[in-house]
Amino acid sequence: MxxxxxxxxxxxxxxxxxxxxxxxxxxxxxxxxxxxxxxxxxxxxxxxxxxxPTRIVTSIVRVKNGNIAVVSVKTKEDIPKSKINACVKALKDVEVEAPIKIGDVLVSNVADTGVDIVATRNIYKR
Incomplete structure (x- = not known):
């Protein structure tokens, strides 16, 4: 060796x-x-x-019946850097129903990281 x-x-x-x-x-x-x-x-x-190495991931997801079409989101905690692409891919097809409050969990255990995706903005029902 x-x-x-x-x-x-x-x-x-x-x-x-x-x-x-x-x-x-x-x-x-x-x-x-x-x-x-x-x-x-x-x-x-x-x-x-x-x-x-770990990172907080920020992104957006689509909103149905909201005052705007997307909501900003982030991982509630940092995730392994190697899981960032899987996290982003997991959010690609997510659509949530308005209303949404800051801190609402929109995706649980994203990409099998044990970390939730939470809203970072309020969205009102139209």
């Missing part, structure tokens, strides 16, 4: 408004050190981003 490969990954932190330039030293798939962060959120963000 060969030796693990060391490498450095450069990131810009999105954990807080500072936007620090981070360097993550890796030994194979193990994080050895994070540098460049000015707060603890930077280290937490860097470790998560290189070991298990």
């Amino acid at each position: 060969g030796a693990a490969v060391s490498n450095k990954i450069e990131l810009i932190c999105i954990g807080c408004p500072l936007g620090c330039n981070l360097t993550v030293d890796m030994n194979g798939s193990e994080v050895v050190e994070v540098s460049g962060n000015n707060c603890k959120k930077g280290k937490e963000y860097a470790v998560k981003e290189v070991t298990n």
Whole structure:
């Protein structure tokens, strides 16, 4: 078995408004050190981003009998980055009935992530 490969990954932190330039030293798939962060959120963000990246997904779904034709939606929590395409595809054919309130769950367990899709806008019945 060969030796693990060391490498450095450069990131810009999105954990807080500072936007620090981070360097993550890796030994194979193990994080050895994070540098460049000015707060603890930077280290937490860097470790998560290189070991298990996740994202909040935003999109729209069609609305039936609403005052507008679509409603903006988002994942209630972040989902694995690898599931983003499946999430977007799962929303492609979704149509919901008005009225809709902010926070209403419109799709449960999207793309088998365990995360719900919620409305981010109120839609009134026409």
